[in-house]
Amino acid sequence: MSWIDDRAADLDADEFGFDVVPETDQSFENALAKARDGVRLTVDDGIELITTGTDVEGLDPRRKELVLEAADRRRAEVVGEEVTFIANVNNNLTTACNTGCLFCNFKDTAHQFETEYQQEHAGFTKTPAEARSVVADAVERGVYEVTSVSGLHPAFGLNEEHRELLDPDDPEMNYKPPEAYDTDPTTYREQIAAMAETGAHVHSMTPEEVDHAQRGADWGYADVYRELADVGLKTVPGTAAEILVDEVRDIICPGKITTQEWVDSMEAAAEVGLPMTSTMMYGHVENEAHRVEHLKVLRDLQDRTGNITEFVPLSFIHQDTPLYEHGVVEGGASKAEDELLIAVARLFLDNVEHIQSSWVKYGDEFGLKLLNCGADDFMGTILSEEITKRAGGQYGEFRSFRDYVEMLSAIGRPPVERTTDYGERRRIDTDAEVFGPQLGPQADGTPLLD
Numbered sequence: 001m002s003w004i005d006d007r008a009a010d011l012d013a014d015e016f017g018f019d020v021v022p023e024t025d026q027s028f029e030n031a032l033a034k035a036r037d038g039v040r041l042t043v044d045d046g047i048e049l050i051t052t053g054t055d056v057e058g059l060d061p062r063r064k065e066l067v068l069e070a071a072d073r074r075r076a077e078v079v080g081e082e083v084t085f086i087a088n089v090n091n092n093l094t095t096a097c098n099t100g101c102l103f104c105n106f107k108d109t110a111h112q113f114e115t116e117y118q119q120e121h122a123g124f125t126k127t128p129a130e131a132r133s134v135v136a137d138a139v140e141r142g143v144y145e146v147t148s149v150s151g152l153h154p155a156f157g158l159n160e161e162h163r164e165l166l167d168p169d170d171p172e173m174n175y176k177p178p179e180a181y182d183t184d185p186t187t188y189r190e191q192i193a194a195m196a197e198t199g200a201h202v203h204s205m206t207p208e209e210v211d212h213a214q215r216g217a218d219w220g221y222a223d224v225y226r227e228l229a230d231v232g233l234k235t236v237p238g239t240a241a242e243i244l245v246d247e248v249r250d251i252i253c254p255g256k257i258t259t260q261e262w263v264d265s266m267e268a269a270a271e272v273g274l275p276m277t278s279t280m281m282y283g284h285v286e287n288e289a290h291r292v293e294h295l296k297v298l299r300d301l302q303d304r305t306g307n308i309t310e311f312v313p314l315s316f317i318h319q320d321t322p323l324y325e326h327g328v329v330e331g332g333a334s335k336a337e338d339e340l341l342i343a344v345a346r347l348f349l350d351n352v353e354h355i356q357s358s359w360v361k362y363g364d365e366f367g368l369k370l371l372n373c374g375a376d377d378f379m380g381t382i383l384s385e386e387i388t389k390r391a392g393g394q395y396g397e398f399r400s401f402r403d404y405v406e407m408l409s410a411i412g413r414p415p416v417e418r419t420t421d422y423g424e425r426r427r428i429d430t431d432a433e434v435f436g437p438q439l440g441p442q443a444d445g446t447p448l449l450d
Helices: 003-009 028-037 043-050 061-079 128-141 160-165 188-196 207-212 221-230 246-252 259-272 288-305 335-348 364-370 401-410
Strands: 083-086 088-090 145-148 201-204 233-235 276-282 308-315 377-380 415-418 425-427
Touching: 028 043, 028 061, 043 288, 043 335, 061 335, 088 128, 128 145, 128 188, 145 188, 188 201, 188 221, 188 233, 207 221, 207 259, 221 233, 221 259, 259 276, 259 288, 276 288, 276 335, 288 308, 288 335, 308 335, 335 364, 364 377, 364 401, 377 401, 401 415
Parallel strands: 083 377, 083 415, 088 145, 145 201, 201 233, 276 308
Antiparallel strands: 415 425
C-alpha cells in the first residue's frame, strides 16, 4: 500500500466537519424567479437552485425541471442554438508526480521513474522530440489545438537557469536532477517550444504546473507565463481547480496549491494576456454549497479579468481512484446532479459565455442531453485522453467530425467548428459528403482519421 493509499484509508466520510454547508434563508421560489428574470444570483440563490430547495429532502424532480428549463432558455438567449467543438489532441508529457491527490489515478509516484527503480510500471515521460512528434502527426491530420496537462515531475524546471537554482537536498523543493531518471523531462520552456513548433495552438500550464515551474525562485506566476508565452504558449487551462474551497482541498489534494494561489495564477495569466478556461471537478466529498462557492470564485475572477473563455464541469470519475478504493466515496455525482450543475453554472456565471458538456465524462447520449440544460460546447475530437481513462472512464478517446455532425443534427442543433478561444467559428454544412476540420494550419476538410 502506498502513502497515498494510507492517507485515503485514514479518512472517514462522516467526520469531515465542513463549515460550508447547504443551508440558506432564501427560498427556492425566490431564487428561481431571480434566475428567470436575469438578476445576478447570490450564493444562497445558487444553493437553493442546485439542491432544488433546502426545504425538501433530496432532489425534487419537478423543481429540477424548472431549473433546467430556465438554464436552457438562458443558453438560447446568450449563445443561440449552435453547438461548438474543436479539433484537438491531448499530449500529456509525464505521469510522474508526487502530489498525491486522492481523486487521481493518472499519476505514478515519481520514484518509479528513477534509474535505480527496477520494477515495471505503466507511467511515461516524453522528451521534447517525442512530444513534438505526437503533435506534428496530429497537425498533419488537421488538428489545431494541443492540450497538455502533466504530472509534476521532480526534474521539471521552468528553464535551465531555474534548474540551477533548485536544491535536490531540500525536500520542500520536490527536485531531483535529470540524471536521476531514465528519461529527462527537460524544462517547461523546451517542451512548450517543441509543441508550438508544429504550428498547433498550445493550451497548457495549469496553475499547479506554473507553481511547480517557479518553486524555489522569486519570479512569480506572471514571469513564468510570460517566458512560456514567448516560446508559443497561447492559452491556459484552468484545471487543478477541483473545488475552490480550501476545506475540501485539504481533504482531496492537501499537497496542491490553495484556492488563493489558484486565483493568483489565473490573474497572472490574464495580466500576461493569455486567455484561460475554468473548471470544476465535483461529485466526490464536497457538498452543494461548495459547488456554488466555487462558482462564486470563478465569477468574481471573471469580473476582475474578463479573461475566461469557458467553464468546463468535470464530473468525478471514481472507479479507479484512492477515494473510491478505500470507501471514502461510494461513487460520483448522479445524473440529476450533473444536470443541475450545468444548469446552475449557466444561471450563476452570468459573465462566462460558454459552458462545456464533456462526452469523455458524460458519454455521448447524456452529454447531448446536457446541451439542453445550459451547455453549448461539446468538447473536441481528442485523439488521446489518458487522465479520465486511468480513473476508470468508459467513453473512449476520439470523436470524429462526422460523429459530431450526426449527433448534433439528431437533436436539431447546428454543429460549429471553433478555435480554442472561440475567435474563429465555422458552421458546418451538414449536407456535405465528407466532414473534417478546416481551421487548422494544415486542415483542408479531410477527416482526421480514415
